[in-house]
Amino acid sequence: MGVRVQQAAFDPGLEVNAMHAANVGVGAVVAFVGYVRDFNDGREVAGMLLEHYPGMTEKALGKIVVDASERWPLLKVEVLHRIGALEPGEPIVFVGVASAHRQAAFDACNFIMDYLKTRAPFWKKENTAQGAHWVEGKQSDQDAAGRW
Amino acid sequence: MKVRVVYFARYREALGRDGEQLEGDFKVVDDVRQALLEQGGDYLLLAEQNLMCACNQDLCKLDEPVREGDEVAFFPPVTGG
Numbered sequence: 001m002g003v004r005v006q007q008a009a010f011d012p013g014l015e016v017n018a019m020h021a022a023n024v025g026v027g028a029v030v031a032f033v034g035y036v037r038d039f040n041d042g043r044e045v046a047g048m049l050l051e052h053y054p055g056m057t058e059k060a061l062g063k064i065v066v067d068a069s070e071r072w073p074l075l076k077v078e079v080l081h082r083i084g085a086l087e088p089g090e091p092i093v094f095v096g097v098a099s100a101h102r103q104a105a106f107d108a109c110n111f112i113m114d115y116l117k118t119r120a121p122f123w124k125k126e127n128t129a130q131g132a133h134w135v136e137g138k139q140s141d142q143d144a145a146g147r148w
Numbered sequence: 149m150k151v152r153v154v155y156f157a158r159y160r161e162a163l164g165r166d167g168e169q170l171e172g173d174f175k176v177v178d179d180v181r182q183a184l185l186e187q188g189g190d191y192l193l194l195a196e197q198n199l200m201c202a203c204n205q206d207l208c209k210l211d212e213p214v215r216e217g218d219e220v221a222f223f224p225p226v227t228g229g
Contacts, residue, residue, distance in 0.1 A: 034229055050228070051157050053221065056205035081228060093229050113229060119207055121221075122228025123157035134158045137198065137225025 001069065001077045003061040005052065007084040012091055019076055019096040026075050030105035031096045032113055038088035040135070043128040048135075050083045050092070053121035057081070064115045068097070071111070072104040079112065081122065111148050118145040149173070149216040151180055156223040162190045177201050178210035180220050198225050 012033045019029040038045055065077045076098040086092060095112050099105040124135040151174060154167035172183050181201070184191045202221040203212045214220060 051160075052228070053154075053156055053202075053205070053223070056202060056221070059205050060207065117229040118226065120228050121156065121202070121223065121226055123224070124227045125157070134224070135227040137227055 001065050002079070003058055003065060004078075004080045005057050005061070005083060006080070007082065009082070010080055010091060010094060012094060015078065015080065015094050015096055019078065019098045023075060023098070025100060026098045027100045028102040028105040029096060029098045030102070030109040031094065032109050033091050034093040034113075036086050036088050036090050036092055040126060043126070043130060045088060046127045046129070047085060047087045048127060049085055049125045049132075051123045051125065052081075052083050056121050060120045061116065064112055064119065067115070068108045068112050072099065072108040074099050074104060074108055077108070077112070079116070081116075081120070083122070114141070114145040114148060117141045151214055151217070152219045153180060153184070154219060154221045156221065158224050159193055159222055162193055164190075174214050176210065177203055177208060177212045177214055177220055180214060181210065181222065184222075194222055196224070199223075200225060 016031045020026050036048055061079050065079060074097055078096040080094040082092050095109055097105045097109045118141055125132055126135055150169055150171050153170050155163050160166050174180050181194050184194055200223050202208055203214060204219050
């Protein structure tokens with residue numbers, strides 16, 4: 001089980017493979033990778049700055065991972081989230097979940113992303129041709145987290 | 149009693165600071181928020197309905213008790229992922 005908050009880029013393929021490495025009890029790996037899009041809410045996005053709350057970020061992500069591990073029989077969970085300046089096409093977040101069977105991995109990965117979106121202290125500031133602005137929280141994300 | 153208040157993202161920018169010490173007779177997080185609201189100006193941002201808060205780096209509600217030396221954070225809804 002691991003949580004990483006880092007500025008550096010990561011390789012999603014390497015992260016996925018590491019979910020299975022050296023554990024032949026793993027029958028399923030589900031991974032989510034979030035990327036910076038070049039378009040959001042009708043505006044072209046040139047890049048973004050990801051702010052976070054040092055200390056609380058790691059604590060909040062750790063709690064989400066523990067919560068998921070208590071709900072599903074998981075063999076490994078890795079959450080990696082980037083901070084700082086990011087450009088369109090770059091990966092922002094990786095959530096990998098390994099379990100013996102697929103359903104637990106699918107559900108836990110979905111759960112972790114829904115909770116991360118509403119409980120982990122990250123904020124996106126997008127740069128567009130119209131200037132920089134803070135991304136607003138979405139009700140749909142709150143609703144998604146509420147279903148668990 | 150003294151608490152450390154910290155701000156993030158849009159609140160941090162609007163207030164022009166990432167945090168400050170605050171002294172007062174606080175029982176819960178909302179008392180800290182009310183003391184700031186009384187200062188008016190940009191602090192009125194903290195009246196936003198969707199404001200989020202944390203005490204000692206754990207998400208909490210406005211009725212969370214505060215103690216001497218606690219770190220109280222106010223921020224807009226999170227948008228990571």
